[in-house]
Every structure is written in C-alpha cells, then in structure tokens.
Amino acid sequence: MLPLFFTTDIYFVESKLQCSMDPNNHAIQLYQALFSNLGFVQSLILVALNCAFLRLICKRLKETTMKRLNAADRKQIQTSIFFLVYSASYTVTSLPQTVAYITGRLSISVNSSKFAFHIADIFWNFHFTREVFDFFIYFKFFRTFRLVVLNVCKPCHHRMQLKFNE
16 A cells, blocks of 8 residues: 555546546556455465465375364364355455456546446445355354454443333
C-alpha cells in the first residue's frame, strides 16, 4: 500500500475532483489491483505454501508410518486440508475481482470500465459472504474461537434478557 500513499493526489476523474491515484499511471493501477483489495498475489502464495505443507505432511506420514495414523497425525492432516481449502476459497473470490479491477483500470472505454468495476463490486460481496461462512465454520470447528465468541457475547446476551424482561 505504500506506493499508493506516494501517488495519491487530487485528480479529475470522470469530470469530478477526487482524491485518487493518478489515473494515467498504469503501473500503480496494476500494482493496486494485484497487491491491494483482496491481495490476489498474496493469496496465491498462501495456496502454494499450504500445498507444500500438505505435501510434506503426507510424505512424512508415508515414510514414517507403517501402522495406522494416530489421532495427532489425523488432526494435523485435517488442519492442513482445512487451511488449503480456506486459502483456495479466498483465491477463488479474489481472482475474478482482480481481473475485473485490472480490466476496469486499463480500459479505455468509460462504459466498459464502469461495468468492470461493477463486476469487481459483486465479487467483493461474494468475498464478504465467504467471510460470514468462515465465521460459522470457525465457530463450529474451533473450540477456542467458540469460547472466545461466547465469552464476548455473554454480557450482551445478559443485558438483552434484562431489557426484554422489563
């Protein structure tokens, strides 16, 4: 985000005065689409790292295990698969959004640029929906997360009960 800080200024964008990035600087526009927003490049790196970890875990288990997997090994594999699926789902929602932003920023036509930004906004909504599902998945499968959420919500729940009983 640091390059965006240095290139932000007051520009005329579609006949409106806006605090924005230089619309003629295509390199910074491309940087913003790839590394900001949903961070497509970062999520690709994350998927690659998760695949590498999962591969190493499976390789180690094949080499060292002639017996059945114990509970700790199964838990390790399940956690690795969960994080692989999680990061892949993040990448799936960030790829179309990134392509739409690149298309919108580099488009010469105003109408196609607006259309591309609308598509990018739709994928932001998909991303936010995915995050809501993530919250419920964390709540269901991660005990520590569930306990923290319940402890945070307990005082609110108690106050709501008092108001309804009045």
